[in-house]
Amino acid sequence: MVVAIDGPAGAGKSTIAKEIAKRLNITFLNSGSFYRAITFSLLNSNINLFDEKAVTDHALSLNIEYVNSRLILNGVDVEDKLHTDEIDEKVSVVSSILNIRHIVNDKIRLLAKKISIVCEGRDMTTVVFPDAEYKFYLDASIETQALRRFKQGVSNLSLEKIKISIQKRDELDKNKVGGALKIASDAIYIDTSDLTIDQVCEIILSKIHI
Secondary structure, eight states, X not given: OEEEEEOOTTSSHHHHHHHHHHHHTOEEEEHHHHHHHHHHHHHHTXXXXXXXXXXXXXXXXXXXXXXXXXXXXXXXXXXXXXXXXXXXXXXXXHHTSHHHHHHHHHHHHHHHHHSOEEEESSSIIIIIOTTOSEEEEEEOOHHHHHHHHHHHTOOOSOHHXXXXXXXXXXXXXXXXXXXXOOOXXXXXXXXXXXXXXXXXXXXXXXXXXX
16 A cells, blocks of 8 residues: 655644554655655765766666665665755755656665555656555645754754755756646645644545555
8 A cells, every 4th residue: 555645844744644644554665765866865965966877877886775764875874864855845856857756766666566655746646656545745845844843853053045046946846847846636635834743634534544
């Protein structure tokens, strides 16, 4: 079974997806971690992010695994290193490269053939799993998105700068050639701005029948 969740940053995708996976006793998978891990490795290797061949070759050389909902890069758990301001700023550049999207999507689909998952990202319902049994699009006002990010305490930016950063990233993601952020016609739309985690989870769980 695949439960696919789309939406912009700060809409609550990761938090909600983790909780849904926990309640259904299935695996949570964050597609963003794959792109962030590749970006993390590229930055550490001083590779030009705009050199698509170099980026693709480097990504293909990486051993990326997902164990217990954590990203393992070349045998090392790097999950806690993937949410820096620098990666936030650069990850959209990397994830906009079609070859990189194909690499990540293939890995995610391979995992889904083996286990039931709750997978969240920005094109889960439109590109990665267009035939998923359950599809949801979580949204939130830009003010709510920025405040949630600010409260996570992983950014050194001010609330206003986080807001600007998210707006720029969402704009980039909505205009990608492949895997653009958009609402699938058959996805259930949920505005999480004024809802609690439990309320969003209840809405989603009420639609899932197992």
